[in-house]
Amino acid sequence: xxxxxxxxxxxxxxxxxxxxxxxxxxxxxxxxxxxxxxxxxxxxxxxxxxxxxxxxxxxxxxxxxxxxxxxxxxxxxxxxxxxxxxxxxxxxxxxxxxxxxxxxxxxxxxxxxxxxxxxxxxxxxxxxxxxxxxxxxxxxxxxxxxxxxxxxxxxxxxxxxxxxxxxxxxxxxxxxxxxxxxxxxxxxxxxxxxxxxxxxxxxxxxxxxxxxxxxxxxxxxxxxxxxxxxxxxxxxxxxxxxxxxxxxxxxxxxxxxxxxxxxxxxxxxxxxxxxxxxxxxxxxxxxxxxxxxxxxxxxxxxxxxxxxxxxxxxxxxxxxxxxxxxxxxxxxxxxxxxxxxxxxxxxxxxxxxxxxxxxxxxxxxxxxxxxxxxxxxxxxxxxxxxxxxxxxxxxxxxxxxxxxxxxxx
Numbered sequence: 001x002x003x004x005x006x007x008x009x010x011x012x013x014x015x016x017x018x019x020x021x022x023x024x025x026x027x028x029x030x031x032x033x034x035x036x037x038x039x040x041x042x043x044x045x046x047x048x049x050x051x052x053x054x055x056x057x058x059x060x061x062x063x064x065x066x067x068x069x070x071x072x073x074x075x076x077x078x079x080x081x082x083x084x085x086x087x088x089x090x091x092x093x094x095x096x097x098x099x100x101x102x103x104x105x106x107x108x109x110x111x112x113x114x115x116x117x118x119x120x121x122x123x124x125x126x127x128x129x130x131x132x133x134x135x136x137x138x139x140x141x142x143x144x145x146x147x148x149x150x151x152x153x154x155x156x157x158x159x160x161x162x163x164x165x166x167x168x169x170x171x172x173x174x175x176x177x178x179x180x181x182x183x184x185x186x187x188x189x190x191x192x193x194x195x196x197x198x199x200x201x202x203x204x205x206x207x208x209x210x211x212x213x214x215x216x217x218x219x220x221x222x223x224x225x226x227x228x229x230x231x232x233x234x235x236x237x238x239x240x241x242x243x244x245x246x247x248x249x250x251x252x253x254x255x256x257x258x259x260x261x262x263x264x265x266x267x268x269x270x271x272x273x274x275x276x277x278x279x280x281x282x283x284x285x286x287x288x289x290x291x292x293x294x295x296x297x298x299x300x301x302x303x304x305x306x307x308x309x310x311x312x313x314x315x316x317x318x319x320x321x322x323x324x325x326x327x328x329x330x331x332x333x334x335x336x337x338x339x340x341x342x343x344x345x346x347x348x349x350x351x352x353x354x355x356x357x358x359x360x361x362x363x364x365x366x367x368x369x370x371x372x373x374x375x376x377x378x379x380x381x382x383x384x385x386x387x388x389x390x391x392x393x394x395x396x397x398x399x400x401x402x403x404x405x406x407x408x409x
Contacts, residue, residue, distance in 0.1 A: 003222050007230025015238050025242045029249035066094045066106030067138060071113040074145050084137040098124045107138050184326035188351040195346055196313055198239025199288035206296025224382035232289050277350045283370040284346025294381040315343035330356035340366050342373035
């Protein structure tokens with residue numbers, strides 16, 4: 001255990017002194033802040049007088065827009081649009097409400113709207129990132145009043161009420177709306193990026209130390225198993241630090257823009273799924289960082305290691321091609337297989353859990369198979385290090401990588 005702690009301390013000090021890692025961690029936040037600052041300067045330099053912010057900071061402005069109807073089309077506002085649209089009796093009133101922050105903007109419907117379709121959009125400030133406001137509520141309001149048959153208008157605005165039914169009984173979470181697709185898909189992409197980004201640090205570390213012959217020195221003092229376990233923990237912490245910095249940057253920018261960092265209530269996940277997400281992320285990272293270590297032991301240099309990464313990450317990419325199944329058929333046999341197979345389960349199981357109630361035995365089986373795969377991979381990679389870590393200069397071949405695991409597992 002003492003040697004593993006020494007490896008962890010060595011790895012952390014090494015990676016935090018590496019310029020490439022620091023650039024990767026801090027360059028993205030720096031670029032984001034520069035874009036934010038540049039946009040603010042452009043706003044102040046180009047916009048008409050009164051521009052003082054990058055985006056509107058009013059909490060009420062984001063949810064209400066005014067409409068000045070000069071055509072006589074708007075006869076009523078549906079109940080579900082009352083909080084989104086305010087009818088105005090003059091342009092002066094609209095300007096005053098926008099200045100006071102009661103409205104984000106207002107629309108002026110031209111007298112000859114039916115012939116020309118002309119609508120004037122008026123907002124308070126120039127916005128570098130959003131020169132046009134969302135007009136969905138006003139569009140729906142026009143459609144509602146253009147129909148004489150209100151039932152036909154309601155059906156036009158909401159043409160489909162889809163009920164999902166399976167041939168076999170199963171319990172599915174009911175999100176409703178577009179989040180049926182976007183929530184599971186977003187979770188799948190997020191876990192894919194986090195696992196690949198964190199485990200790639202292992203490949204960079206191994207190839208860097210192999211090229212500089214440092215790994216030979218380490219292997220004289222530590223066993224391959226101790227070195228792999230220590231590296232996995234240390235680089236996992238480094239990957240977690242990178243995730244925290246990037247997430248914190250996004251939250252800070254949203255706060256500076258005067259927006260709340262929140263998701264719709266229908267997008268919220270039960271704490272138990274978040275807990276399982278942490279479990280599968282840790283297991284997925286342990287598995288793929290071990291695979292990356294084996295890849296690093298066989299490639300002759302970092303450049304060829306980066307090119308060969310596809311060999312390792314390809315199984316994790318496959319579920320992305322079937323991401324539509326997560327929302328339409330989360331318990332389809334192919335996706336059940338993806339959520340159980342160790343090389344695809346780290347991203348597939350959590351995504352599937354967000355869309356359907358997964359039987360407990362499948363979750364347990366998935367974790368059990370992942371643990372077996374991790375133990376097998378670490379043992380195989382440790383033997384690869386003993387036998388082939390010094391094969392510098394030998395070109396990388398996919399068959400060599402597969403054969404190493406088959407012979408050394």
